[in-house]
Amino acid sequence: MKFPVLLATWLAVSFVALRAQNPAPSVNAQPAPAHPAATPAPKLDWYDVTKWGVEGRGWGDLERERWFDRLPAIADGKVTPIVWTLSRDSAGMMFRFKTDARAIWAHYVLRTDHLAGVNMTAIGASGLDLYARDEHGAWRWVGVAKPDKKEVRVEIINGLAPGSREYALYLPLYNGIESLEVGVSAGAQFEGLKPREAKPIVFYGTSITHGAAASRPGMVHTAILGRHLERPVINLGFSGNGKMDAAVGELLTKIDAAVYVIDCEPNMSPTEVRQKCPPLVKQLRAARPETPIILVEDRRWANTWIRPERQKFHDENHQALHDSFEALEKEGVKKLYYIPGDNLIGDDGEGSTDGSHPNDLGFVRQTAIFEPILRQALGQ
Numbered sequence: 001m002k003f004p005v006l007l008a009t010w011l012a013v014s015f016v017a018l019r020a021q022n023p024a025p026s027v028n029a030q031p032a033p034a035h036p037a038a039t040p041a042p043k044l045d046w047y048d049v050t051k052w053g054v055e056g057r058g059w060g061d062l063e064r065e066r067w068f069d070r071l072p073a074i075a076d077g078k079v080t081p082i083v084w085t086l087s088r089d090s091a092g093m094m095f096r097f098k099t100d101a102r103a104i105w106a107h108y109v110l111r112t113d114h115l116a117g118v119n120m121t122a123i124g125a126s127g128l129d130l131y132a133r134d135e136h137g138a139w140r141w142v143g144v145a146k147p148d149k150k151e152v153r154v155e156i157i158n159g160l161a162p163g164s165r166e167y168a169l170y171l172p173l174y175n176g177i178e179s180l181e182v183g184v185s186a187g188a189q190f191e192g193l194k195p196r197e198a199k200p201i202v203f204y205g206t207s208i209t210h211g212a213a214a215s216r217p218g219m220v221h222t223a224i225l226g227r228h229l230e231r232p233v234i235n236l237g238f239s240g241n242g243k244m245d246a247a248v249g250e251l252l253t254k255i256d257a258a259v260y261v262i263d264c265e266p267n268m269s270p271t272e273v274r275q276k277c278p279p280l281v282k283q284l285r286a287a288r289p290e291t292p293i294i295l296v297e298d299r300r301w302a303n304t305w306i307r308p309e310r311q312k313f314h315d316e317n318h319q320a321l322h323d324s325f326e327a328l329e330k331e332g333v334k335k336l337y338y339i340p341g342d343n344l345i346g347d348d349g350e351g352s353t354d355g356s357h358p359n360d361l362g363f364v365r366q367t368a369i370f371e372p373i374l375r376q377a378l379g380q
Contacts, residue, residue: 043186044105048179049095052192054171055232056092058200058255066111068093068177070236071251078247083238090171091211092203092222092235096193097182098166103158104130105183106145106169111176113150119213119353122147125174129218130156131227133166139227142167144216164189168227170218173211174239200232201225201374202255204248205263208299209237213353214363221358221366228371229378231258242267244276246283253287259377260284260291261370265298265341266356270313270320277324285333292377293333295325297341299366302352314341337377344369 050067053060062072071079071087079087088111106128116122123129128145143157171177184190203209203222211220218224226233234255236248242264252260262280265273277295284293297318304311318341325338344358344366345351351362358366 042103044183045186045188045190046107046181046183047097047190047192048181049169049192050180052095052097052194054093054095055195055200055226056094056171056234057195058202058234058236059251060195066176066178068171068180075247075251078250079245080241080247083241083245083248086210086238086241088176089174089210090177091173091217091220091237092233093171093177094223094226094233095169095171095180095182096166096195097169098164098191098193099184099188100162100164101184101188101190102160102162103185104143104156104160104167105154106156106180107153107183108145108180109151109178110147110172111178114175115147115149117174117212119357120174120211121215123216124211124214124219126172127216128156128172129170129216131168131170131218139168141218166193168218170216170223173214173217173220196232198231199256199258200234201229201259201261202234202252202257203236203261203263204242204244204252205237205261205296206242206266207237207239208266208357209235209242209263210239211235211237212239213357213359215360219360219363221363221370224363224367225370225374228367229374229380231378237263240267243272244268244280246276246279249280249283253284257288257291259294259374260288261294261296261374263296265296265317265321268317270316273317273320274324277321278328281324281328281333281336290335292335292337294337294339294373294377295321296339296370297321297344299341299344299356299358300347302345302349302355305347305349318342335377337373339369339373 059072065073068090115126123144126147130142131139132142134140145154145156214220222233222235244264300314345362346365353359
């Protein structure tokens, strides 16, 4: 008879322990809600940036097929089809505004749903990049819009320090924009700023000028130089298609530029450089006798130290551009400047994403080499 008694005792103790671990609910307890309460949507005021305009949009008085296209409608059929397609990307465009808002939003629609590239993040290719002036007037990074679909409505930043300040919002490098609005808390002050009237620095180049492979739109060297030199910048980089074309040159002559920067060698052979560089420079000089022109050598691939044939190609390409530069000077072309390419992204291999295109470090290094030549050309 001991076994039934022991079993009953064990069951009683187990039941008490189980009740202690899982007490019965109080008759006054309220059931947990099935779903947490949704956070109410913030009340925002939205501002269409086209009301004020963006910097980096040349030929402002000429008709466009899309407002954010880099080239005017008259370029269609004159430039090559691929250059025309690439011109729909908004590379180099930037919207300036002032606000005292504590949070900043963006609502934008991209031209395509191809958000990223082989060597480009979605932020760099299709995102927005926000900077602001600090109390000393220097441009400082603030935040980015991270796209995950074609239409993006996103809070770029919150928790901003009180006070009104100037902001600069850089548009996507490798995608186009159909529409863009900036949002701030309802009632916050907002002042859109029109593009500055200073003559722009105009860059004509390749995928590197276009922005590959910066991590975000504000990190391409053209954007960094715009901040350092306090100048509007027009980015006419066409990935794989910066080839010193006369049709593009004709369009360049219609921009009253502070400086023309011709950086097309990465897409050209030595023979093409010798054939096309002198005519392009003369085309620009005939239309704009006083505008400085800067010729930029090809960067060296980061692994040329172990690839002798590639090293030889760069040597020959550099020589072709330098010979053209010297010949033009001997012919009397004035205000012509030259940037060597050997160290544009450094010589340690750390300045490139894929050997060819700069990463952020490479763009910072490139900026450091461009800047003194640009200051000299600008008379600064």
